[in-house]
Amino acid sequence: MPRISLTVDGVRYDDDVEPRTLLVHHLRERLGKVGTVVGCDTSNCGACTVLMSGEAVKSCTVLAVQADGADITTVEGLAGPDGKLHPVQQAFHDRHALQCGFCTPGMIMAAVDLLAENPDPTDEEIREGLEGNLCRCTGYQNIVRAVRDAAAAMRSAAAPQESVPIGGGA
């Protein structure tokens, strides 16, 4: 069996895998990363989306051997070490951007990927950007609002901190 080395959510794992093992099964069943879910059998739903070397992929449509050497981020690796939620996670929470929650890990990872490329998307760009992810609770309205909020939060966090004059000095 080929031996692969993956960094998942900041931790390195070396494992022997059967070539037919899908990345999502490796993550869930070998590494215990069950935050990433399997929602369909046809590569449509996007629930299993993770970042591979910084880009969103459907982990049900990648062989674990193809990912050898890659840096993988799952939904479990987004929050800070202190448990502080990633702005996209926080916005999904605040906006109630989920009902059953099954699509949420994939939606969040796809949104993180979209915002890395386009920090200020229009609603239409958000919808296009998330077209690889299906929500069957008809929750798209709040998902789009959450991504818009997260984009604004991330932009303001990234903006250079201006020194605020105190006491109206001239």
Next chain:
Amino acid sequence: MIPSAFDYARPSTVQEAVRILSEAGEDAKVLAGGQSLIPVLRLRLAAPSLLVDLGGIAELRGVSESGDELVIGAMTRHADILRDPLVARYAPLLAQATATVADRQVRHLGTIGGSLSHADPAGDLPSVSLALDAVMTIAGPAGERSVPASEFFVDYLTTAMQPGEVLVAVRVPKREGWGTHYEKFNRVAQAWALVGVAAAVRRENGSIAEARVALTNMGTTPLRATAVEQALAGALASADAIASAAASAAEGTSPSSDVSASAEYRTHLAKVLTRRAVAAAGGIDAA
């Protein structure tokens, strides 16, 4: 479901890939980005004994210029095509169509070579390669050979490549002075095209000097709409002339009827979409 068991090879050169494939015979499959093949394996519609992964072959990635052509490595990903300045300048039709392929996640892994080799008649890039007069560079045990797109797509999911051969590059003539457009019709996000039309138009004074029109999903292979091309050559660059030429878009096609659309509907779409694609490519208001 998970795929049935297979052996796995990850060569680092084209030569090594060809050697492994030649020794393995017909039961081996080439793995490019996997975005068509892995779903097929997972549904167990195919059960190859060996997968030869081209992902480790650096020479197959990237876009370069060679004289009048762009040379696009077969393992260049859709996402790379969308960002490539040479493609944007010399083959914007390819970028426009690639942007409609599946979704972001799939475009991060899927490759141009994989898409063309899979030869799905509903895929967007086969018809684009026809409209651009692309030429495929194929490596095999006897060395390299070139096959024009017009001879590459042989039948449903079937190309002119033989077992033991690998698509290494797609060569696209630089199209300066041509207008292009890809018109795709589908009903829901990430769906395949019910019908798509790739058009390239070169205008001269008030006329259309030359046109290339290719159809997605109007038969078992992508098809050139030669009757439309002939009607457009030398025609006035007007909405009427385009509408009249587009009326023969379905000539010589054999669209399927399936759960998404009837053959009659596809025939109708081919004409409407051809009119729109040619008008957009020629910068003509089709009103």
